[in-house]
Amino acid sequence: MEDVLSAALPQAAIAPRRLHQAMRYAVLGGGKRIRPLLAFAAGELAGAGPDRIAVVAAAVELIHAYSLVHDDLPCMDDDVLRRGKPTCHVEYDEATALLAGDGLQTLAFQLLTERPLSDDPAVQLEMVKLLAVASGSRGMAGGQAIDLDSVGKPLSLPELEFMHIHKTGALIRASVQLGALCGQGLGEGEMERLLHFAKCIGLAFQVVDDILDAESTTATLGKTAGKDADANKPTYVTIMGASAARAFAAELHADALTALQPFGARAERLRQIADFVVKREF
């Protein structure tokens, strides 16, 4: 995945160099790559070739990276540490980070158009649309806006879930769906089950994130710990308490595994990812 991303990004020596260096800095050398892992696991399940899956995996990771660069800016979360390194605007400057995020978003869409990802170009157009809907104002960017608006407000649990289903859930579902669309092997109802799996795993990821944010150190996380509580942001831990949050994560994990059950051995990698999402310590 690192090689795929490195090849997809403009080389650092190509003008404008500072912009391209910042784009590479924001994407390479860090991150859990959960979305690419999901795309690969869902793609393999659907009988897709790795070369095609790699492209959609890179596209969703570029969208994710762009969102992190913009989220970390001073006018948003104002964070200085990401993936154990200074954030993009700290390493470069705010204007360069803004443009790097912009350029990463554009590059994600460009990637989806550069080579065949489906034998049917109409399906490939659907894939571009799917990524756009998932990352736009009614998907990821919309979730970010809801998040901003929630600071200092007493959110209910359904409101918190609504925010996360947009902010992180939409792109996680898109990762699974795009990976699967690279193949042709899905049977009746299988995409729906994969999407239910993705929804559960996306939420579980967020619940675990909130638990880790509350209970871990900055050194372990590679990003600023305790940030949400300091910012007076509602989290699963502040709303439910740590113990109930852990139980909720376990419930989502079980629900995700149930959705995979009919796939048998074809879903083994997706099960491993589900385990990692819930049991991870960073």
Next chain:
Amino acid sequence: MEDVLSAALPQAAIAPRRLHQAMRYAVLGGGKRIRPLLAFAAGELAGAGPDRIAVVAAAVELIHAYSLVHDDLPCMDDDVLRRGKPTCHVEYDEATALLAGDGLQTLAFQLLTERPLSDDPAVQLEMVKLLAVASGSRGMAGGQAIDLDSVGKPLSLPELEFMHIHKTGALIRASVQLGALCGQGLGEGEMERLLHFAKCIGLAFQVVDDILDAESTTATLGKTAGKDADANKPTYVTIMGASAARAFAAELHADALTALQPFGARAERLRQIADFVVKREF
């Protein structure tokens, strides 16, 4: 065009409302709509139907609007007035403006996937790619990075041209090309001539912008006049002088009209746009 853009944008009542209001604010009720005009004129020349052209015209205008919202942010040009109104981050806030720009970019790509724009889906994928390349780090966003880097530096004329060919030229060329690709009526060498026309008009637009910035009032322009000189940015006026800049604009105008000559009456609208670009006073 206003109706098309309004229908393409999420309604202001749809959540997240503040984000969608900001997106609509940034796009509607202002702007010269040069890029949509070019898309329509080139599309008509190529025999395209107005419904298809309207979609690509909206997409390029959304990309343009997103770039203005981000360019106006405090970490970039820090401007408070745009199209005679407070800039998006002044009317809303910086975080909302950042996300509104992000969402407008995504929406542009989404628009290009929602309905048939060519009878061949493979051509439509090419259109998505073309918009991505024109607006990304080796197109518009890259030009913006070069612009940032040029503040306070003594640019040569070729360096200034290189910056503008990216910052505004790439999207203007894409507007013409995307409009024409909606049709099927282009003969041998006709796209090349259209692109040469677009290149001349894009540069002429910028030269005239620099002249207007130096010689007009803020009230006439609807944006802050004298901004470039104050920011110590190189312009055609500061490098060539006003008189030579006017001669250069006239030369580009003539060159653009020569490129259209073989089209005869089919290019009448493109000629009118060329005249407007050079003779405008705002």
